[in-house]
Structure formats: C-alpha cells, structure tokens
Amino acid sequence: MLLGAIADDLTGATDLSLMLARNGMRTVQFVGVPPRNTDFGDAEAVVVALKSRTIAAGDAVEMSLAAARALLAAGAEQLLFKYCSTFDSTDAGNIGPVAEALLDLLGAEIAIACPAFPAAGRSVYQGHLFVGHSLLSDSPMKDHPLTPMRDANLVRVLQRQTRGKVGLLPLDVVAAGARAVQVALNEAAAVGQKLMIADAVADADLRVLGTALADATLITGGSGIAMGLPDNFRRQGKIGTTPLVASMAAPAGRSVILAGSCSAATRGQVAAAIGARMPALRIVPAEIAAGTQNAAGVAEWIVAQNAEEPALVYSSDDPASVRVVQHSLGIERAGEMVESLLAEVSVILRDRGFSRFLVAGGETSGAVVAALGAQALRIGPQIAPGVPWTRSIGVPDLALALKSGNFGDPDFFLTAWDKLDD
Numbered sequence: 001m002l003l004g005a006i007a008d009d010l011t012g013a014t015d016l017s018l019m020l021a022r023n024g025m026r027t028v029q030f031v032g033v034p035p036r037n038t039d040f041g042d043a044e045a046v047v048v049a050l051k052s053r054t055i056a057a058g059d060a061v062e063m064s065l066a067a068a069r070a071l072l073a074a075g076a077e078q079l080l081f082k083y084c085s086t087f088d089s090t091d092a093g094n095i096g097p098v099a100e101a102l103l104d105l106l107g108a109e110i111a112i113a114c115p116a117f118p119a120a121g122r123s124v125y126q127g128h129l130f131v132g133h134s135l136l137s138d139s140p141m142k143d144h145p146l147t148p149m150r151d152a153n154l155v156r157v158l159q160r161q162t163r164g165k166v167g168l169l170p171l172d173v174v175a176a177g178a179r180a181v182q183v184a185l186n187e188a189a190a191v192g193q194k195l196m197i198a199d200a201v202a203d204a205d206l207r208v209l210g211t212a213l214a215d216a217t218l219i220t221g222g223s224g225i226a227m228g229l230p231d232n233f234r235r236q237g238k239i240g241t242t243p244l245v246a247s248m249a250a251p252a253g254r255s256v257i258l259a260g261s262c263s264a265a266t267r268g269q270v271a272a273a274i275g276a277r278m279p280a281l282r283i284v285p286a287e288i289a290a291g292t293q294n295a296a297g298v299a300e301w302i303v304a305q306n307a308e309e310p311a312l313v314y315s316s317d318d319p320a321s322v323r324v325v326q327h328s329l330g331i332e333r334a335g336e337m338v339e340s341l342l343a344e345v346s347v348i349l350r351d352r353g354f355s356r357f358l359v360a361g362g363e364t365s366g367a368v369v370a371a372l373g374a375q376a377l378r379i380g381p382q383i384a385p386g387v388p389w390t391r392s393i394g395v396p397d398l399a400l401a402l403k404s405g406n407f408g409d410p411d412f413f414l415t416a417w418d419k420l421d422d
C-alpha cells in the first residue's frame with residue numbers, strides 16, 4: 001500500500017477512489033477506520049471514508065488522526081486528505097483543523113489545499129472557487145442545508161479555520177511547471193505558511209501539481225488533486241497500470257434509489273425520474289416528526305412497486321422549503337430524522353432481497369451504508385465524473401452507487417443501471 005487517503009464523507013471517498021482507479025491504481029475503499037490487522041490485500045491505494053464533514057471539529061480531528069495512524073501503520077508513504085470540491089465547511093472547520101492536525105502528526109511543514117475538479121466544473125483561480133461559471137458564493141452551495149458557502153475566497157475561508165498562516169499558490173506559478181511549484185512551496189514554508197490554496201483551472205494544472213507533490217507527505221484537496229499521483233508511483237517503478245472496468249457484475253436482487261440530497265443536481269435528477277414515470281415517494285420531515293411517515297411504511301411502499309424496475313424515495317426539496325423545515329425542527333434534527341429514516345428503510349429492503357442501492361448525498365450515503373453494514377468497497381465502472389458503481393467486499397454483498405449531491409447529469413437515476421451486468 002502506497003497511498004493512504006482520508007475522506008470526510010462517503011461519496012467524496014468514492015469520488016476519490018474512482019479518480020485513483022481511473023488513473024490505474026488498485027484502490028480499495030473502507031467505510032470508517034479499518035480495524036487493526038486489516039488485510040489490505042493487493043491494494044495500492046486505500047481510501048478511508050469518514051463521516052466527519054459536519055461533526056464537531058475536535059471529533060473530526062480525532063477520527064482523522066485515527067485513520068491516518070491506521071494507514072501509516074499499513075505502510076502508506078503519502079497521505080491525502082480529501083474534502084469536497086465545493087470546500088464544504090464552516091468557520092469552525094473541519095478542513096483547517098484536520099489539515100493542521102495531520103501536518104503535525106506527519107511533522108510536515110506545509111501542504112497544498114486544492115478542491116479543483118474541472119470535470120465537475122470546479123476551478124480555482126486567484127484563490128477563488130468557481131462552480132461552473134459562478135463564484136462558489138453565487139452557486140447553489142450558498143443554500144446548502146449544513147454547510148452554506150457564502151465566501152468564494154478560499155484563502156480567507158481556510159484562514160478562518162486555521163491557526164497557521166494560509167497562502168496562495170497562483171496559476172502563473174502552476175503554469176510554470178512542477179519545479180516552480182516546489183520552489184514556491186519551499187519559500188512559503190520558509191516564511192511560516194502552513195497551507196496554500198492552489199489555483200487549478202484544468203486537468204493539466206492538477207497534473208503539474210501532482211508531479212510537484214511526489215515527495216509531499218501530506219496533500220489536501222478534492223478528488224482532482226489525486227489525478228497526477230499514481231504517475232509518481234509509476235515513475236518510481238512501484239506500480240503498474242490496472243485498467244478501470246467498463247461494467248460490473250451485480251448481485252441478484254432488486255434495485256432502489258434513496259435520495260436525501262437537496263443539492264441542485266439531485267433535485268434535477270429527481271424531477272427527471274418522476275418525469276420518466278419512475279415510481280417515486282416523497283419523504284416529508286414534518287410527517288416523520290408527526291409520526292405519520294415511518295420506515296416500515298416507506299419500505300412497504302417500495303416493496304409493492306414493480307420488482308423489475310428501480311423505485312425512488314426522496315426527501316430532496318428546494319432551499320426555501322428546507323429552511324422552513326430547519327426552522328421548525330432544527331437543522332441537525334431535520335437532517336438526522338431524514339438520514340435515520342432512509343437508513344432504516346435500507347436495512348428493511350436489504351433483508352427483503354434488495355441488493356442494488358443508488359444513494360444520493362454524502363451524509364445520506366454515510367448513514368445508509370453504515371446501517372447496511374458494508375465495510376469495504378471495490379471500485380467498479382464510472383457512471384458519471386466522480387461517481388462509480390462499487391461492490392461491497394464480503395457480507396452483505398451489495399452493488400452501491402453513492403452519488404455526491406451535485407454530481408451527475410439529469411438522467412443519472414435512469415441510466416446508472418446500464419453499467420450493471422446481471
């Protein structure tokens with residue numbers, strides 16, 4: 001095992017695992033910190049998925065350090081801390097505190113922070129994060145239920161979360177090549193900077209950064225920052241090239257879609273599925289609170305649908321309605337109620353022979369997969385940039401597609417199934 005990664009949510013971990021697998025690295029993903037003496041088999045990269053994006057910063061630090069220690073003990077030569085390509089965080093953390101704690105653990109002087117992922121429309125220029133053609137602060141991320149992002153200047157955002165000084169690695173330095181990047185990082189470290197937001201607007205920039213970071217013990221960023229890393233190991237003769245599969249055998253059983261993401265892309269996918277007459281049931285937080293909607297009832301409804309086609313259960317709602325719910329129930333309680341209900345539903349369905357789950361939303365996926373009991377995932381074919389099918393290793397044997405809220409085309413819920421072989 002060469003590369004050890006810690007992801008702050010589950011869909012982010014599959015996004016990263018797909019990036020590494022697409023770039024030829026044998027990658028296995030773990031859900032939670034792997035237990036002591038875990039056999040990582042022939043994995044060249046191990047990605048540990050945490051659910052640490054929105055918990056208290058101290059807990060996120062502790063969990064991330066535990067993951068880092070497990071990866072280092074298993075032989076990782078380089079650590080990557082993966083967070084969201086939209087830099088989802090608050091002034092309390094958790095990107096800054098976790099990155100600083102990992103720097104301390106490794107005794108490293110400086111790390112870059114680069115959420116750019118051009119294939120999904122995320123680019124960083126002059127330290128400002130763009131989502132498509134909009135600044136982060138003008139994008140739908142300004143209304144995220146848990147981490148509303150209202151400042152696009154990432155140097156400023158990260159500085160509010162960190163003790164150490166945050167700097168900028170501008171695009172002209174990146175354009176000058178890997179050596180220029182290394183010189184800039186050394187100079188920044190010499191003046192006491194701990195983290196540097198790195199500009200990148202195209203895959204070529206991310207590959208330059210990747211090359212420059214061959215000897216870095218810690219790298220932080222979105223999945224894009226990983227695209228150049230496998231080549232470093234390849235140049236050193238440590239890995240070959242394992243091709244990504246084009247389709248995946250799925251265990252026999254029924255299919256379901258559970259969407260707990262309120263992100264714009266997911267809402268579009270829900271609308272497209274309903275438009276295509278997929279059977280769909282809406283989860284309403286106020287009804288869960290009132291006890292008129294519960295997991296048993298929702299699961300019954302799903303089981304009663306046509307067994308040959310996937311059915312959709314969604315809580316996805318527009319920002320104004322989400323705000324109303326959060327105001328009456330509390331942000332955390334509203335989120336937890338939906339997550340718990342979908343998690344309970346998934347367990348009932350698993351026990352009724354469902355084996356193919358498509359889950360939308362990072363927090364939602366974390367809750368569902370933990371309840372389902374899948375502990376490690378093998379990476380299958382790409383459905384959309386950042387979203388692969390995965391198959392759990394051992395028991396339970398499930399096909400899982402864990403979709404980040406904002407990823408995928410509108411027809412994602414309809415076409416994802418084409419990549420599964422019966």
Ligand SMILES: Nc1ncnc2c1ncn2[C@@H]1O[C@H](COP(=O)(O)OP(=O)(O)OP(=O)(O)O)[C@@H](O)[C@H]1O
Pocket residue numbers: 009011012144145146260261262263266285315316317321322325326334335336337338339360361362363364365403404405406
């Ligand atoms: N109708 C709703 N009202 C209030 N909260 C909701 C509603 N539906 C879902 N939620 C909560 O909003 C949160 C959505 O977060 P989640 O991470 O699942 O999606 P996302 O942020 O779009 O995805 P990602 O993190 O992958 O970008 C969850 O905690 C979920 O339970």
Ligand SMILES: O=C(O)[C@@H](O)C(=O)CO
Pocket residue numbers: 009011012013015016083084085086222223362386404405
């Ligand atoms: O980086 C992204 O955008 C995703 O992998 C993610 O982390 C969403 O939760």
